[in-house]
Amino acid sequence: MLEIALVEAVNLALARAMTEDERVVVLGEDVGRDGGVFRATLGLVDRFGPQRVRDTPLAEAAIAGLSVGLAAEGFRPVAEIQFDGFMFPTIDQMVNHAARLRTRTRGRLTCPMVLRAPYGGGIHAPEHHSDSVETFFAHIPGLRVVIPSSPRRAYGLLLAAIRDPDPVVFLEPKRLYRLSRETVEDDGAALELDTCFMLRDGGDVTLVAWGAMIVEALAAADLLASEGIEAAVLDVATLTPLDATPILRSVTTTGRCVIAHEAPLTGGFGGEIAARVAEGALLSLLAPVRRVTGYDCVMPLPRLEGHYLPGAERIAAAAREVMSYR
Amino acid sequence: MHDSGASAIATFSIPFVRHLSVEGELVSAPPGEAAASETLVALYRAMVLTRAFDEKAVALQRTGQLGTYASSLGQEAVGVGLASIMRPEDVLLPSFREQGAMLWRGVSMTELLRYWGGDERGSDFAAARRDFPVCIPVASQFPHAVGVALAMKMRQEARVAVAVGGDGATSKGDFYEALNIAGVWKLPAVFVVNNNQWAISVPRSAQTAAATLAQKAVAAGVPGVQVDGNDVIAVRVAMAEALERARSGEGPSLVEALTYRLADHTTADDARRYRDDGEVSAHWKSEPVARLRSYLVREGVWTKTDETEHLARCRAEIETAVAAYLATPAPLPTDMMDWLFAELPPALAAQRRALTAAGAPHA
Numbered sequence: 001m002l003e004i005a006l007v008e009a010v011n012l013a014l015a016r017a018m019t020e021d022e023r024v025v026v027l028g029e030d031v032g033r034d035g036g037v038f039r040a041t042l043g044l045v046d047r048f049g050p051q052r053v054r055d056t057p058l059a060e061a062a063i064a065g066l067s068v069g070l071a072a073e074g075f076r077p078v079a080e081i082q083f084d085g086f087m088f089p090t091i092d093q094m095v096n097h098a099a100r101l102r103t104r105t106r107g108r109l110t111c112p113m114v115l116r117a118p119y120g121g122g123i124h125a126p127e128h129h130s131d132s133v134e135t136f137f138a139h140i141p142g143l144r145v146v147i148p149s150s151p152r153r154a155y156g157l158l159l160a161a162i163r164d165p166d167p168v169v170f171l172e173p174k175r176l177y178r179l180s181r182e183t184v185e186d187d188g189a190a191l192e193l194d195t196c197f198m199l200r201d202g203g204d205v206t207l208v209a210w211g212a213m214i215v216e217a218l219a220a221a222d223l224l225a226s227e228g229i230e231a232a233v234l235d236v237a238t239l240t241p242l243d244a245t246p247i248l249r250s251v252t253t254t255g256r257c258v259i260a261h262e263a264p265l266t267g268g269f270g271g272e273i274a275a276r277v278a279e280g281a282l283l284s285l286l287a288p289v290r291r292v293t294g295y296d297c298v299m300p301l302p303r304l305e306g307h308y309l310p311g312a313e314r315i316a317a318a319a320r321e322v323m324s325y326r
Numbered sequence: 327m328h329d330s331g332a333s334a335i336a337t338f339s340i341p342f343v344r345h346l347s348v349e350g351e352l353v354s355a356p357p358g359e360a361a362a363s364e365t366l367v368a369l370y371r372a373m374v375l376t377r378a379f380d381e382k383a384v385a386l387q388r389t390g391q392l393g394t395y396a397s398s399l400g401q402e403a404v405g406v407g408l409a410s411i412m413r414p415e416d417v418l419l420p421s422f423r424e425q426g427a428m429l430w431r432g433v434s435m436t437e438l439l440r441y442w443g444g445d446e447r448g449s450d451f452a453a454a455r456r457d458f459p460v461c462i463p464v465a466s467q468f469p470h471a472v473g474v475a476l477a478m479k480m481r482q483e484a485r486v487a488v489a490v491g492g493d494g495a496t497s498k499g500d501f502y503e504a505l506n507i508a509g510v511w512k513l514p515a516v517f518v519v520n521n522n523q524w525a526i527s528v529p530r531s532a533q534t535a536a537a538t539l540a541q542k543a544v545a546a547g548v549p550g551v552q553v554d555g556n557d558v559i560a561v562r563v564a565m566a567e568a569l570e571r572a573r574s575g576e577g578p579s580l581v582e583a584l585t586y587r588l589a590d591h592t593t594a595d596d597a598r599r600y601r602d603d604g605e606v607s608a609h610w611k612s613e614p615v616a617r618l619r620s621y622l623v624r625e626g627v628w629t630k631t632d633e634t635e636h637l638a639r640c641r642a643e644i645e646t647a648v649a650a651y652l653a654t655p656a657p658l659p660t661d662m663m664d665w666l667f668a669e670l671p672p673a674l675a676a677q678r679r680a681l682t683a684a685g686a687p688h689a
Contacts, residue, residue, distance in 0.1 A: 025480075051480055057510060062469040062503035069473020069487070072458070073417075075480070077473070089499075096463045097470065103665045105459050106450040110668070142666050165668040194671045241671035 002184055007177035009151035009184050010040045010116075013158035014078065016188055018048050021076060024162060027054040028063060028080030028116075037082055038118055038177055064090035064115060068097045071113040071167075078162055084119035084171075085128030091136060098167040099142030111167045114158075119147075120212050120262050121309050122175035124302035131299050132263035134210075137169040138239045138272075144168040144193060145239040149214035151182045156191030157237060163190060173211035194238045196246040202230035205256040205319045208247055208273055210236040213260040219312035224319055231319060239269055244276040251277050255286035256322040260315050265293040287325030290318040338544045340537075343564050344554035348612045350620025356563050363627040369410055369558050370618050370628065371636055373402040376426040377615055378640040379435055380589070382648065383442065387593040391652065393444045396423045400556075400588030403614035404520045405490075406430055407561030408581075411569060412488055417474050419458040419467040419489040423520065427490065431457055435647035436654075445657055446665070465495035468504035468517060475513035475578070486572040490518040494525025496539045502546070505580065509546040512577035516568040517543070519580065521555065522587035527600035543580035555583030556614040588613065659686070 004012065017024045026041055026048075032055040035042030045053040056063050060081055067077040081087045094115065101111040121130035138145045146161050146168055148154035154172065161168035199214065200221055209217040214235050221231040232250045236242070251257045257277050259270040270291040277289055292310045300308050345356045352361065359365065380399055386392035398405060405426025409418065418424070418431055425438055432453030441448025441460060449459035458474075461467035471489035478485040495501050496519055508515045519539045523530045536542060543550030551568075553560040561583055568579035586609040590597045597606075622628035659681040663670060670678060680686065 057503075057507050059503035059507065061500055062472060062507055065466060065469020065500060065504065066473035066476060066507065069419075069470035069475075070477050071473070072470070073456070073474050073477030075477050092463060092466060092500075093469065096466060102667070103662070104446055104449055106447055106661075106665055108450045108455060109458070194673060241667075241673040243671075243673045 002186070003181045004151055004184050005178045005181050006148065006151045006154045006172070007038050007040050009154040010158055010172060011042055011044070012184065012186055013155045013162070014041060014044060015047065016186060017078070017159060017162040018044065018052060020188065023074060023076045025052050025054065025070060025075050025077050026080070027056050027067070027077060029056060029058055029082050031055060031080050036080060038174065040116070040172070041080065060086050061089040061093060064093035064098065067113045067115070068093060068101065068111055071111045072101060072109045076112050076162060078114045078116060081115060081117040083125075083129045084117055084131040084133045087117055087133050090115060094137065094143060094167070094169070095140050099140045102166065103142060110165060112165045114161045114168045114170050116170045116172065118174035118177065119171040120173050120175055121299065121305045122212060124305070127301055130305060132261065132294065134171055134239055135263055135267060135269050138269050142167070143240065145171065146193060147171045147173065147211045147237060147239065149173065149176065149211055149235050149237070151184050153191060153197065153235070153237065155184050156189060157193070159188065160190035160193045164193060171211065175212040176215065179215065194241055195243050197235040197237055198232065198246060198250070199235050200231065200233040202232040202254070204230045204254055205258060205322060206232045206234065206247065206250040206254045207258050207260065207315060207319065208234045208236060209260040210239065211262070213262060213310060216310060216312045217260055217315055220315035220319060223312060223316045229319065229323055236273070242272065242276070244273070244280060247273060248277065248280040251281045252284045255284050256319070257285070257289045258292060258315060258318045258322060259289065260292045260310050262294050262309055264296045265291060266296050268293050287322035290322055292318045338541065340540045340550055340552055342552045343560040344557050345559040345563065346554075346557040346617060346621055348617060350617045350624065352621065356559050360563050360566065361559055363625060366559070366618065366622060367627055369406055370615075370622055372406045372410070372430055373426065373558065373615050373618065374636060375640045375643070376402045376406060376429060378637070379425065379429070379438075379644055382644050383439065384593055386439070386648065391443075392439065393442050394592050394594045395442050396592045397589035398423050398426055400609065400613050401520060401522055401585045402426045403558035403561055403618070404518070404555045404583045404585055407558040408488065408490065408518055408565045411562050411565045412486070416486045416488060416569075417456050417458065418454070419471045419474065419487060420460060421464070421467065421491050421495070421520070422460045422462050423492070424490050428454070428457070433457070435644060436650040439647060439651035440654060443651060445654065446661070447657060465491050465498035465500040467491065468495070468501050471515050471517070472504045472507050472513060475508060475515035476511065478514050479511070484573050485514065486569050487515045488518060489515065490520055492525060493519060493521040493523065493530050493533055493539060494528065495519070496542055497533055502542070505543060505546040505548060505578070508578040509548040512575070514572035514575070515578040516565065516572055517578065517580045519582040520585065521582055522585050524587050524591070524597070524601065526591045526595060529601075538582060540580055540582035548578050548580055550580040550582065552582045552584060555585035556612050556617060558614060558618055585614070586612070659688070
């Protein structure tokens with residue numbers, strides 16, 4: 001049993017997947033000798049060789065596109081895009097090909113690939129290195145968008161993503177890469193995709209989040225508990241396909257829902273969850289659904305990102321508001 | 327420049343391959359069996375079938391029985407030529423105008439009609455199971471070919487990925503990114519540029535300042551060759567060399583096939599809006615089918631009777647395929663959900679049910 005950080009859990013899952021399935025190929029910029037800029041692929045090239053751990057030329061669209069080709073030919077590519085802001089060139093390949101190869105050929109060709117990337121703010125990174133891009137991919141039918149929020153979930157969800165027979169966009173909250181450690185057993189056990197995780201139960205208000213916002217939501221729940229407010233915390237984990245049932249079940253009990261994400265408010269995935277709550281639990285609501293999100297502005301450079309990113313205080317304040325709503 | 331003491335650090339030249347003149351005369355003897363009579367007759371038959379199929383498909387579209395269709399009129403030698411020298415286990419990654427190649431590879435006319443008739447089942451080929459479906463987003467098939475070729479190389483198979491795109495595709499980043507990676511990884515891939523001179527309304531001259539499209543390979547360290555794409559022998563010879571190179575581990579090649587789009591871009595296009603009839607009729611003089619026929623007739627291996635019989639056979643095959651296409655039962659509305667993932671996620675079950683509800687509305 002190992003106490004490891006989230007980025008090490010990613011590494012552990014990659015090594016496990018490569019050991020158990022020789023079709024798994026890791027590729028991307030600097031994933032080989034350098035072990036990835038965050039060291040997510042550290043040591044893999046020594047263990048599995050440069051054939052299966054492949055430094056690619058600097059070409060994000062082609063990294064995604066060649067992964068489609070590899071996957072269609074029976075491999076299980078796990079491609080790394082170095083940062084969130086560099087994922088946009090992959091969108092053509094992900095939308096037009098990865099997500100629809102099975103549909104287009106009625107299952108003759110399929111695309112079991114994983115596109116991994118660190119995402120989100122909070123590490124004082126340069127421009128274009130802090131964006132939250134999940135909504136871009138969550139709008140694409142045929143893709144799964146999966147986001148871990150702890151070392152254990154990173155290990156279990158990444159294994160599940162690699163074993164899944166369809167394409168997965170796996171976004172790793174880079175702020176959590178080394179934030180904390182927990183025990184992760186390298187037992188090869190995958191976690192379930194397409195389901196939310198209830199991290200904390202509570203009967204007064206439901207906090208819904210994913211990625212780095214989970215840490216803030218849990219901290220907010222602690223703050224609220226000291227004030228006598230019991231908050232449930234749900235980690236959405238698989239944004240799409242979205243299983244809203246656990247969220248609706250919790251909101252039916254609490255009657256109050258606060259959704260937190262780093263991405264901008266308008267068109268953010270919180271809107272989808274709010275709509276599901278409106279459709280499925282409106283009459284249980286005791287207060288309007290609140291969203292605590294990034295602002296509708298360009299992701300600021302590090303000197304302002306603390307003002308942009310939602311934190312525990314903002315989430316707790318929103319929870320207090322819905323608690324006192326009359 | 328040389329006055330300053332600079333010297334050339336790299337130079338290049340692009341070979342041009344043509345064996346059959348516009349008049350259908352053998353201007354240079356191709357290597358090996360490339361011009362064997364029975365081979366050329368088979369190619370000719372396939373080119374005629376492709377042309378007849380295109381003609382029928384356009385007619386079906388004009389009468390409301392097919393969706394938008396991209397004819398390959400005038401470009402038959404490229405598709406047929408390149409596919410005819412591939413092995414069944416190779417993988418073709420076509421654009422949307424490669425029906426000549428697809429038919430040769432074993433995709434059926436009924437399947438092609440189903441696809442262009444708006445039915446995904448048309449891309450579930452009964453033969454050529456590893457081939458990619460038609461690729462509409464221009465140049466995005468080239469990176470796929472890199473992945474397919476990488477898979478072949480990693481498994482140490484003697485297979486080749488052959489991706490085909492148009493002249494316009496060579497302006498896109500996907501094309502350069504893919505060519506570059508294929509080059510540096512020495513992958514068994516062949517990039518074919520089906521240069522028909524027009525990207526919808528934009529002529530080749532407005533696409534790039536490069537003298538040839540083949541030379542775009544040079545910057546990637548990949549050999550490039552230009553061939554007369556209306557000379558099926560030249561296409562075969564260049565492809566044979568590129569495939570052999572790839573198969574023997576020497577890496578990728580680029581083959582630019584010079585041809586001409588005698589048809590509109592698609593049935594939704596009217597090329598008279600942007601190009602002169604004179605230009606089109608001038609290019610009819612160098613089209614590939616008549617050129618090859620002249621040669622075969624001159625060689626005494628093709629007669630008027632052969633022509634008549636073959637045309638009749640093509641028409642019969644096409645009519646059979648059209649009948650099968652028109653008799654294809656409609657796809658199920660639930661198909662659009664059922665092929666999205668290997669298994670339908672429970673979260674989508676309600677949407678699937680909505681599709682099957684009694685009296686579910688449709689447009």
